[in-house]
Amino acid sequence: MTISTDRFKQAITAFDAYNSNDPNHEEFAGKSLPKEILYAQRMTEWLLKFAPPASEPVQLAARCQHIGRWEIPRNSYPIDKKGYLQWRSEEKIHHAKIAEIILKNCGYESDVIEKVKFLVLKKELRINADTQLLEDVVCLVFIEFYLEEFAAKHDGEKVIDIIRKTIKKMSTAAIDAVGGIPLSAKTQSLLQQAVSPSQLFKFEEDFMKGSIRCIPMIVRFKLDNSGIKLKLEEWNKFTVAERTTLTTVPSKTEAEILAYRKHVQQLVRTHTGEEATDLIVEKNPAWTILTEPPSSLIEKAKEFNWTISVMQWHSLSDLQRFVLLKLSRPSHENKNFPKAMKEFGLS
Numbered sequence: 001m002t003i004s005t006d007r008f009k010q011a012i013t014a015f016d017a018y019n020s021n022d023p024n025h026e027e028f029a030g031k032s033l034p035k036e037i038l039y040a041q042r043m044t045e046w047l048l049k050f051a052p053p054a055s056e057p058v059q060l061a062a063r064c065q066h067i068g069r070w071e072i073p074r075n076s077y078p079i080d081k082k083g084y085l086q087w088r089s090e091e092k093i094h095h096a097k098i099a100e101i102i103l104k105n106c107g108y109e110s111d112v113i114e115k116v117k118f119l120v121l122k123k124e125l126r127i128n129a130d131t132q133l134l135e136d137v138v139c140l141v142f143i144e145f146y147l148e149e150f151a152a153k154h155d156g157e158k159v160i161d162i163i164r165k166t167i168k169k170m171s172t173a174a175i176d177a178v179g180g181i182p183l184s185a186k187t188q189s190l191l192q193q194a195v196s197p198s199q200l201f202k203f204e205e206d207f208m209k210g211s212i213r214c215i216p217m218i219v220r221f222k223l224d225n226s227g228i229k230l231k232l233e234e235w236n237k238f239t240v241a242e243r244t245t246l247t248t249v250p251s252k253t254e255a256e257i258l259a260y261r262k263h264v265q266q267l268v269r270t271h272t273g274e275e276a277t278d279l280i281v282e283k284n285p286a287w288t289i290l291t292e293p294p295s296s297l298i299e300k301a302k303e304f305n306w307t308i309s310v311m312q313w314h315s316l317s318d319l320q321r322f323v324l325l326k327l328s329r330p331s332h333e334n335k336n337f338p339k340a341m342k343e344f345g346l347s
Contacts, residue, residue, distance in 0.1 A: 003056050003059055007106045007107050007108060008056060008059075008060070010106045010107075011060060011063075011102060011103055011106045011108070012060075012063055014102045014105070014106065015040060015060075015063045015064045015067055015099075015102060016037055016040065016063075018067055018068060018098065018102070019034055019036040019037045019040055019066075019067055019068075020034050020037055021034070022034035022035050022036040022037065022069070022070050023070060024036075024070055026038055035070075036066050036067065036068075036069055036070065039065075039066050039141070040062075040063050040064070040065070040066065040067070042141045042144075042145055043062040043063060043065055043137055043138070043141055044059065044062055044063055046137045046140050046141050046144075047059060047062045047133075047134075047137045050133075050136065050137060050140060050173075050174070050177055051133055051137075051311070051314060051315060053310065053311060053314060054133065054311075055130065055311070056112070057112055057115040057116050057119060057130070058119065058130050058133060058134060060099070060103070060112075060116045061099075061116045061119035061120050061134055062134060062137055064095060064098070064099040064102070064116070064120065065095065065120060065134070065138065066091075066095065067095050067098050067099060068094055068095065068098045069091060069094075069095070071094065072087065072090055072091055072094055074087055077090075092120060092121050092122060093121070095120050096116075096117040096120045096121055099113075099116055099117065099120060100113055100116075100117055103116060115130075118131070119131055119134050122134070122135065125169070126345050127345060129309065129311055129312045129315060129345070129346075130311070132171055132315070132345055133171075133311070133315055135169055135170070136170055136171050136173070136174035136315075137174075139166050139167075139169055139170045139174060140170075140174055140177060140178070140181070142166060143166065143178055143181055143183075143191075144181045144182075144183075147159075147163070147183070147187060148183065148184060148187055150162065151186065151187050151190060156190060159187075159190050160190055163190060163191055171315060171316070171317070171344075171345070173315055173316055173317040173320070175317075176317050176318075178191070200216050200218065200247065201216075201217060201323070201340065201343060202339075202343050203336045203339035203340050203343055204216055204217065204336075212240065212243040212244065212247070213236065214232070214235075215230060215232065215235050216247055217319065217322070217323045217326065218247050218319060219243075219246050219247055220322075220326065221318075221319050221322050221323075222246070222251040222257075222260055223264065223279070224279065224281070224282075224285070224322070225251060225257055225260075225281065226251065226257050226258075226260050226261035226264065226281075227261060227278055227279050227280065227281040228261055228264050228265070228276050228277065228278065228279055229276075229277040229278070229279040230264065230268070230276065230277075231277070234268050234271070234272055234276075237271035237272060238267055238271060242267060246263075246264070249263070264276060285322075286325055287318060287321035287322040287324075287325050288318065288321075290310075290313065290314050291310070292310050292313065293308045293310070293312075293313040294325060296325070296328055296329070297324055297325060297328045299328075300327075300328035300337060301328075301341070301346075304337075304338055304341070304347065306341060306346065306347050308346060312346055316344060320340075320344050323340055324337070324340060324341070324344070327340055
């Protein structure tokens with residue numbers, strides 16, 4: 001959603017004018033551009049691609065996230081972890097101060113300005129949905145445009161460590177979006193090494209250790225998409241290796257979904273001598289509808305005095321939305337619902 005008000009356009013122009021003073025340039029598409037101009041444009045492009053309904057404060061914060069970055073050189077602080085953290089902290093304060101002055105000059109109210117500063121300072125990361133959204137975009141921009149350069153300058157272990165730290169800061173939806181970023185074979189390999197192949201949630205840990213005695217949500221998700229209803233007694237006849245495989249094998253494309261379906265059917269047939277039970281695949285399941293959270297989920301959240309905004313619902317991955325709907329069903333033992341809400345950063 002592109003904001004079209006005059007003051008928004010004026011603010012974006014002012015942010016870019018300030019960043020045009022960056023003495024550091026980067027070659028892109030045959031042109032030499034100030035690095036922070038290019039970075040700001042990439043932030044906006046990724047934000048609108050990843051979360052089109054992003055609010056005006058989030059769009060402003062994305063555009064000024066690194067404003068004036070060159071004015072506090074990294075080498076002005078000790079070249080160690082402590083020095084790096086001090087530098088990053090001072091940079092965020094610096095960005096927020098510049099943004100405040102520009103936004104005041106553009107006629108923005110104090111509440112909008114404070115919201116932008118709140119986001120630029122990265123307050124309540126993992127708790128505040130907008131702060132998390134901004135951090136997701138920061139990480140996606142880094143992976144698409146700056147990870148290759150970083151990987152070329154450091155050894156594999158260092159790169160894997162950085163990728164893991166980056167992934168930890170991202171929402172599941174943002175991690176899913178990484179799959180669509182074109183990367184070299186080398187960097188793709190490092191990325192795969194850094195990311196655990198398992199998609200089990202923390203709230204599932206108690207019954208997932210060792211034998212995976214219950215059907216995990218990632219498998220339930222794949223089963224629903226494949227049109228198979230798997231019974232717990234059937235699941236418990238599978239070997240641990242077979243259960244583990246069902247959590248990790250891909251099931252996104254039509255070919256993968258069909259292969260997954262045939263694989264599960266064969267497992268059921270081998271271990272029980274019976275045919276797997278078919279399940280009707282919904283054309284537009286509730287977890288794919290992003291306009292607003294389902295009423296059943298809203299009502300369930302109210303039991304814990306929680307609310308779920310459209311932005312929060314949109315920022316979740318397909319799997320997370322599927323999980324919340326499953327856990328909020330009246331017929332489901334939903335003791336894990338509050339745990340899932342907290343794990344997904346919604347409470």
